[in-house]
Amino acid sequence: MKTILKQISQNRYFLLFILLFAYIQSIHVRVTVRRTLNRYIFTPEAAVATFISACILFFVIDIFIKKWQRSSKFRGREIFKIFTSSLLVYLLVMNMIGFMISLTFGTIEKNFNRETFIFTSFSDLIDGFVYGSFFLAYRYYKKNVVYQKQLLLYEQALSDSKINQLKTQLNPHFLFNNLNVLDQLIEEDRQKASDFLNEFAEIYRYVLDVSDKKLISVQEELAFAEKYFSLIRSKYGNAYMLQTDYENITGNTVPLSLQLLLENAVQHNLGSSSHPVLITVHVGKNITVTNNRIPKRSIKKISGRALNNLIEQYSVFTDQPLEIVKTETEFTIIIPIIPEKI
CATH class of the missing domain: 3.30.565.10 (Histidine kinase-like ATPase, C-terminal domain)
Known part of the structure; x- marks a missing residue:
């Protein structure tokens, strides 16, 4: 239950978009059919039913994605297989739910005659295609966002590694050159060598500080x-x-x-x-x-x-x-x- 609530919270804006789209769709269909405006046209029960159906479709698609998708990249053949299989299972599930409801209320002959069955199945197929497309687009958009973040982190880690490697090469170079100068000064002028050593120690301390x-x-x-x-x-x-x-x-x-x-x-x-x-x-x-x-x-x-x-x-x-x-x-x-x- 906690997992489901977490999923709803993380995807709340997408789910809200689906609900609003379903509501606008129901209004459009009712106005087109009835060609009039009344209070019934704006009631939300059709939108809620469509929203629940869409969530069932999302659940089915998600199962097939987890089962069949082998790579993190977008592959057309995999998506086609997942999408068509999901639509078929979705149609089967919707017809089973419809049959159980009709059986409960004794309306099987009314709702499952040939003409009504074909119309209902075609309508569910169109809805499944539209809402399934929304879900896949949203799913792969989220996956792409995660991938881009991972890529950015990888590039940053690679850059940090490269910089550290380059600095590791420079510090010994700096140290070696100045120790050579110190060696020469010791032979020429010990006092000057002592002064040089003090200055060099202070400067090298700074070199170590900026190395990070x-x-x-x-x-x-x-x-x-x-x-x-x-x-x-x-x-x-x-x-x-x-x-x-x-x-x-x-x-x-x-x-x-x-x-x-x-x-x-x-x-x-x-x-x-x-x-x-x-x-x-x-x-x-x-x-x-x-x-x-x-x-x-x-x-x-x-x-x-x-x-x-x-x-x-x-x-x-x-x-x-x-x-x-x-x-x-x-x-x-x-x-x-x-x-x-x-």
């Missing part, structure tokens, strides 16, 4: 990039310069994206005090990171994995791709700002 976040604000990322650049200055002095400017500072970005681009500029270019590498970060409609090119003469082949990783992360959140513009004198990367609503 999909997106952070552009303002937060810009502040972190400036702090991270202080590590670079600790090692290289004025050989690398950072300049930032912005028109607006709203929206989100992938965590550590600017840090990666700063690191990329240092890794690929050889700056000096007399010929520094100038890195500019402009925040407008997009974030544009540009540096002048002073290529290192002999460096080992670099895989570009970190930059490809960043491109993949952005592809999860936006259809706008990262743009890479490379000339003889400059290297520019334009990354999209992700709206805060995401």
